[in-house]
Amino acid sequence: MNFSLTINKEETALTVFISGEVDVYTAPQVKDTVEKNWTKELDLTIDLHNVSYMDSTGLGVLVGAFKQVTATNKKFQLVGVSDRIERLFSITGLADIMDIKPSAKGEER
Numbered sequence: 001m002n003f004s005l006t007i008n009k010e011e012t013a014l015t016v017f018i019s020g021e022v023d024v025y026t027a028p029q030v031k032d033t034v035e036k037n038w039t040k041e042l043d044l045t046i047d048l049h050n051v052s053y054m055d056s057t058g059l060g061v062l063v064g065a066f067k068q069v070t071a072t073n074k075k076f077q078l079v080g081v082s083d084r085i086e087r088l089f090s091i092t093g094l095a096d097i098m099d100i101k102p103s104a105k106g107e108e109r
Contacts, residue, residue: 005033013043019050022058031061038065040072049080049103059088066098077101 003020014037022030038044069076077099086102089095
């Protein structure tokens, strides 16, 4: 699957839409996109509806973004999280501290 990133920047929020696999090769692009587009005035939503796979590198990038956003008392959330990827967050304990919205049934990849 091809990897792509799309952003939607509004007055109070930034949404990053990710498609494909988030791994050691693509995670740096996610990090760069967040760093270049997020400011401390914005909430951050990462849309994972079209993410088919995520490794620990991708997880690390999302943890870094979470820390950066929540340090400014802004909202960080992950939406469209598949059961497989949600399990990764549960195993690591991150599901207990992050706002994670699972995919609706039938939407999962």
